[in-house]
Amino acid sequence: xxxxxxxxxxxxxxxxxxxxxxxxxxxxxxxxxxxxxxxxxxxxxxxxxxxxxxxxxxxxxxxxxxxxxxxxxxxxxxxxxxxxxxxxxxxxxxxxxxxxxxxxxxxxxxxxxxxxxxxxxxxxxxxxxxxxxxxxxxxxxxxxxxxxxxxxxxxxxxxxxxxxxxxxxxxxxxxxxxxxxxxxxxxxxxxxxxxxxxxxxxxxxxxxxxxxxxxxxxxxxxxxxxxxxxxxxxxxxxxxxxxxxxxxxxxxxxxxxxxxxxxxxxxxxxxxxxxxxxxxxxxxxxxxxxxxxxxxxxxxxxxxxxxxxxxxxxxxxxxxxxxxxxxxxxxxxxxxxxxxxxxxxxxxxxxxxxxxxxxxxxxxxxxxxxxxxxxxxxxxxxxxxxxxxxxxxxxxxxxxxxxxxxxxxxxxxxxxxxxxxxxxxxxxxxxxxxxxxxxxxxxxxxxxxxxxxxxxxxxxxxxxxxxxxxxxxxxxxxxx
Amino acid sequence: xxxxxxxxxxxxxxxxxxxxxxxxxxxxxxxxxxxxxxxxxxxxxxxxxxxxxxxxxxxxxxxxxxxxxxxxxxxxxxxxxxxxxxxxxxxxxxx
Numbered sequence: 001x002x003x004x005x006x007x008x009x010x011x012x013x014x015x016x017x018x019x020x021x022x023x024x025x026x027x028x029x030x031x032x033x034x035x036x037x038x039x040x041x042x043x044x045x046x047x048x049x050x051x052x053x054x055x056x057x058x059x060x061x062x063x064x065x066x067x068x069x070x071x072x073x074x075x076x077x078x079x080x081x082x083x084x085x086x087x088x089x090x091x092x093x094x095x096x097x098x099x100x101x102x103x104x105x106x107x108x109x110x111x112x113x114x115x116x117x118x119x120x121x122x123x124x125x126x127x128x129x130x131x132x133x134x135x136x137x138x139x140x141x142x143x144x145x146x147x148x149x150x151x152x153x154x155x156x157x158x159x160x161x162x163x164x165x166x167x168x169x170x171x172x173x174x175x176x177x178x179x180x181x182x183x184x185x186x187x188x189x190x191x192x193x194x195x196x197x198x199x200x201x202x203x204x205x206x207x208x209x210x211x212x213x214x215x216x217x218x219x220x221x222x223x224x225x226x227x228x229x230x231x232x233x234x235x236x237x238x239x240x241x242x243x244x245x246x247x248x249x250x251x252x253x254x255x256x257x258x259x260x261x262x263x264x265x266x267x268x269x270x271x272x273x274x275x276x277x278x279x280x281x282x283x284x285x286x287x288x289x290x291x292x293x294x295x296x297x298x299x300x301x302x303x304x305x306x307x308x309x310x311x312x313x314x315x316x317x318x319x320x321x322x323x324x325x326x327x328x329x330x331x332x333x334x335x336x337x338x339x340x341x342x343x344x345x346x347x348x349x350x351x352x353x354x355x356x357x358x359x360x361x362x363x364x365x366x367x368x369x370x371x372x373x374x375x376x377x378x379x380x381x382x383x384x385x386x387x388x389x390x391x392x393x394x395x396x397x398x399x400x401x402x403x404x405x406x407x408x409x410x411x412x413x414x415x416x417x418x419x420x421x422x423x424x425x426x427x428x429x430x431x432x433x434x435x436x437x438x439x440x441x442x443x444x445x446x447x448x449x450x451x452x453x454x455x456x457x458x459x460x461x462x463x464x465x466x467x468x469x470x471x472x473x474x475x476x477x478x479x480x
Numbered sequence: 481x482x483x484x485x486x487x488x489x490x491x492x493x494x495x496x497x498x499x500x501x502x503x504x505x506x507x508x509x510x511x512x513x514x515x516x517x518x519x520x521x522x523x524x525x526x527x528x529x530x531x532x533x534x535x536x537x538x539x540x541x542x543x544x545x546x547x548x549x550x551x552x553x554x555x556x557x558x559x560x561x562x563x564x565x566x567x568x569x570x571x572x573x574x575x
Contacts (some may be wrong), residue, residue: 006509070536091559095551095556095558095559096551096555174512296520297520297523298522299516299517300520301521301522303514304521315496318496320568321556321559321562321568322559322560322561323559323561324561325561329571332571332572333496333571334498335570335571336496337496338498342496346495346503349499349503349507350498350507350510350511352495352497353488353507353511354514356491356494357511360491369519370522371518371521371522371527373524373526373531374524374526376531377526388531397495403531408504409538411510411514412513412514412517415514434482453565477522
């Protein structure tokens with residue numbers, strides 16, 4: 001069996017026992033990539049020589065020593081392109097490492113390459129990329145989800161042992177669910193955003209995509225923690241995220257929000273989620289129906305907050321200091337306008353317009369401020385719910401992976417793909433998605449476990465208990 | 481909330497985006513749809529809502545005013561579309 005199929009946990013054991021050399025592992029992954037990536041197109045950019053060189057020097061005693069990891073193409077890696085899947089950053093070479101990259105290096109990880117994504121992390125399907133679409137490894141006619149679709153597809157297709165993604169409204173969990181892998185969105189502030197190209201600064205969070213829950217805990221342990229270069233980073237030191245793995249969930253109360261099981265949800269997704277919830281009850285958890293009454297407003301609140309922040313964050317792409325600059329313009333305004341017209345794709349333009357409008361004179365109170373206040377209501381719902389339960393269990397996405405092109409020109413339909421994940425970002429909580437079944441046609445279904453702020457250990461504990469007593473995570477796409 | 485009918489061309493100008501007439505029309509329709517959807521936020525009672533900064537007690541984090549390692553001038557210019565004499569060359573803004 002190819003080494004590419006292994007988990008971090010297995011590899012750590014085998015690398016330390018000297019049964020495997022990191023170089024063999026990198027070679028196995030490069031072989032796997034050359035055989036399946038022409039179909040999947042998870043990667044925008046690979047650097048085999050650098051990966052082989054780091055494998056040669058890898059210190060296997062480190063927590064991720066010798067483990068090859070793929071990085072979403074909006075996290076800066078010194079000396080490598082960081083394009084955010086946008087033409088406006090074509091040719092840009094990052095002059096510094098993001099904090100998460102410094103930490104992965106310090107933990108001994110080997111960086112394999114950059115994964116595809118929706119342009120500037122805007123989208124739920126990885127179809128909004130200037131470098132072409134990524135395909136779902138379980139069904140190549142379907143999307144891998146987004147915006148970390150390349151990272152999820154790389155892990156699911158065993159083209160990376162793990163990957164980093166970013167999650168603004170569900171962009172780690174929804175693609176993890178579509179691709180049948182594990183995706184963890186940490187608490188806001190848990191992981192430094194220094195070196196992450198900002199989309200919506202009050203929502204963005206970097207997190208791992210992995211094959212198992214234990215692997216997610218290991219990667220998070222390496223990247224989390226205080227960073228003086230990000231003032232929104234939580235000043236509380238990160239705990240050992242693996243500490244509670246294997247502890248029983250007997251006696252734990254899990255909240256089931258009634259607003260998450262409403263019409264519109266795919267029946268097979270609902271069935272699989274309900275079975276998973278019964279399974280958790282079988283493991284000794286107590287279930288309690290809870291209510292999150294402002295759920296119906298989360299998408300509206302999100303699209304105003306996120307686009308307003310995006311319109312400000314993306315103002316830096318003006319062709320002056322880096323990236324593309326339109327040629328032969330007569331004056332400054334024409335240079336700005338043409339640079340941004342040529343550089344940004346449709347979804348990015350659409351969101352900049354919405355955000356600019358929501359922040360413009362006369363509309364700020366009606367749109368942006370109201371959306372922020374509704375956001376606080378959504379947060380209060382969760383705070384109240386967590387008085388009665390330790391974690392909340394829901395489907396990750398209302399449907400399995402949809403077909404390529406199916407929602408491309410219908411922004412509202414596309415935005416609804418994140419309906420179960422968005423509220424978590426608005427409230428700053430942590431959540432994990434893990435496989436909990438398949439549709440009859442063989443598409444993965446994801447289970448989402450939401451925890452209070454700074455309770456990653458709890459959701460990892462629940463996820464691990466579920467995973468260890470089921471075998472969904474062991475299935476592999478055929479990719480024939 | 482205000483009535484719809486967005487002046488997309490004006491918003492695009494604010495956002496420094498040059499759009500084709502076809503884009504203005506498409507985006508106008510789509511934005512109206514999205515704005516009609518977000519109108520439902522009006523249903524929520526938001527009186528007495530404290531924004532997160534007010535209720536959480538989060539404070540500004542300050543650090544001593546000491547220089548830290550930063551990009552060198554050369555590194556900062558590596559990605560410049562038009563570097564010139566150690567500076568960024570930009571289109572003329574004054575006659």
